[in-house]
Amino acid sequence: MPVSCMETGQTLTAKIAGEVDHHAAKDLMAQLGREIDAALPQSLELDLGGVSFMDSSGIAVVLRSYKRMKELGGGMTLRQVPPHAAKVLRAAGVDKLIPFLN
C-alpha cells in the first residue's frame, strides 16, 4: 500500500493509493504514523484521491491519524475523498470530526 508524502511548511500531505481494507490497514497505519512522527506537522492533509476501495478498516486508519494529530496539537483534513470512501467514512460520522475538502 503506497503512501507518498510531501511537506509544505507546517503541512504534511499524505497520499494513499490502492485498496484500503483490513489486509492493507496495518501497514498503512504504521507508515502514516512514521511520517507524522518524522514531520511533526501542524496540519495533516490526507489525500484519498487514489483510493480504489475502502471498507471499515479505512475508518480506523483515518481515526488513528486524527488521534495522533490531536496529540500533537494539530489538525487534519481529508482531500479528494472518492464517493464510495465518503459513504463508508460518513457511516461512522468521520465527516463530523474531520472536514472533507476537494
Add this chain to the structure above:
Amino acid sequence: MKPINEAKMTFLSRSTNEGFARTAAACFAAQLDPTLDEINDIKTAVSEAVTNCIVHAYPDRLGVVSMRLRLFEDNTLEIVIKDSGVGIPDVDRARKPLYTTGGADRSGMGFTIMESFMDTLKVRSVQEKGTTVTMRRRVSRRLGG
C-alpha cells in the same frame, strides 16, 4: 423462490482473500448490470463479512470460509458467508455501531456497514460452531439495458 444462478467457493482465512472474495462477488453480480455504486456497496459488505471471519472467527489459526452467491429472478443477489470459528457470544451487541473486540485497529462498524449497504442482513451464530451471515441486495433494473 428458486435461484437462477449460483456460485460457491471456499477459501482460507488469509487476509489476502478479502480482496479475492469481494472481487469474486462483484464479478458474479456483474450479470445483473449493477451501477458502480451498487457494485461498491456489495464489495464493501463482502469485505466486512470476510474480515470478521479472519479477525474474529479464527483469531489464532487459519480456518475455512465459504461464500455462496445466488441470483434470483427479481434481480436480488444473496450472499451467504460462513465460517466454522469461535462464534459470537452476543450477536445483538456485536451488531451495535462502534462495538468491537478487535482493539484500536478495528472501527466496530463492520455489521453497521453490512446492514446499511445491503437490503437485509441476517446473522446466525453458535459458539464454538461458527457464524453464518446472509445478506441480500436487490439490484435496480436499468432502462434500455
